[in-house]
Amino acid sequence: AQSVTQLDSHxxxxxxxxxxxxxxxxxxxxxxxxxxxxxxxxxxxxxxKYTSAATLVKGINGFEAEFKKSExxxxxxxxxxxxxDAAEYFCVVSEASYQLTFGKGTKLSVIP
Amino acid sequence: xxxxxxxxxxxxxxxxxKLTVTCSQNMNHEYMSWYRQDPGxxxxxxxxxxxxEVTDKGDVPEGxxxxxxxxxxxxxxxxxxxxxxxxxxxxxxxKLAGGPEYEQYFGPGTRLTVT
Numbered sequence: 100a101q102s103v104t105q106l107d108s109h110x111x112x113x114x115x116x117x118x119x120x121x122x123x124x125x126x127x128x129x130x131x132x133x134x135x136x137x138x139x140x141x142x143x144x145x146x147x148k149y150t151s152a153a154t155l156v157k158g159i160n161g162f163e164a165e166f167k168k169s170e171x172x173x174x175x176x177x178x179x180x181x182x183x184d185a186a187e188y189f190c191v192v193s194e195a196s197y198q199l200t201f202g203k204g205t206k207l208s209v210i211p
Numbered sequence: 212x213x214x215x216x217x218x219x220x221x222x223x224x225x226x227x228x229k230l231t232v233t234c235s236q237n238m239n240h241e242y243m244s245w246y247r248q249d250p251g252x253x254x255x256x257x258x259x260x261x262x263x264e265v266t267d268k269g270d271v272p273e274g275x276x277x278x279x280x281x282x283x284x285x286x287x288x289x290x291x292x293x294x295x296x297x298x299x300x301x302x303x304x305x306k307l308a309g310g311p312e313y314e315q316y317f318g319p320g321t322r323l324t325v326t
Contacts, residue, residue, distance in 0.1 A: 141319070199256065
């Protein structure tokens with residue numbers, strides 16, 4: 100069975116400083132992994148996805164994530180936070196069943 | 212514009228009054244799914260459909276029904292809503308060809324309150 104653990108429910112950073120949102124996963128197969136973002140009162144938007152190609156994945160808005168099989172991690176990073184990055188971020192795992200399993204989310208606050 | 216639409220966006224109803232939330236996609240996607248989002252729990256899958264007339268339970272199917280009579284539509288039915296079904300609901304769709312790595316496109320959400 101697949102599962103996802105987002106290690107922080109809330110992260111707060113200052114504008115211009117790096118962002119690190121942590122995600123560990125569990126999967127019996129070679130999973131697909133995703134990060135989605137949800138801005139207040141909005142739907143979900145795909146940030147990036149890992150599908151067994153390059154382990155370092157670049158997404159939209161300057162975000163990237165690195166797949167580390169030995170650590171079963173897929174942490175999301177951004178070198179410099181912007182006010183518009185304030186949102187809730189979800190790490191998601193998918194096996195061959197096409198079913199997505201979502202983490203519980205990490206709320207990112209950006210302090211001016 | 213490629214999109215997933217849901218209606219209504221907001222709904223307040225009373226316990227036991229049947230309701231339907233519609234979902235439609237214009238991308239010719241085979242796969243469609245319903246999720247509910249609750250604070251601190253992330254999104255949990257209610258039902259999904261791999262194609263017309265093919266549906267299956269997700270993680271939290273109790274109290275919900277779905278149907279997939281047309282490829283573009285995937286309505287969510289609450290036959291007898293209860294207050295514990297108060298939640299934010301999302302419909303999503305994706306291609307099936309090529310495997311599970313295809314991203315799911317999400318609708319804007321339906322906020323349901325059951326009193």
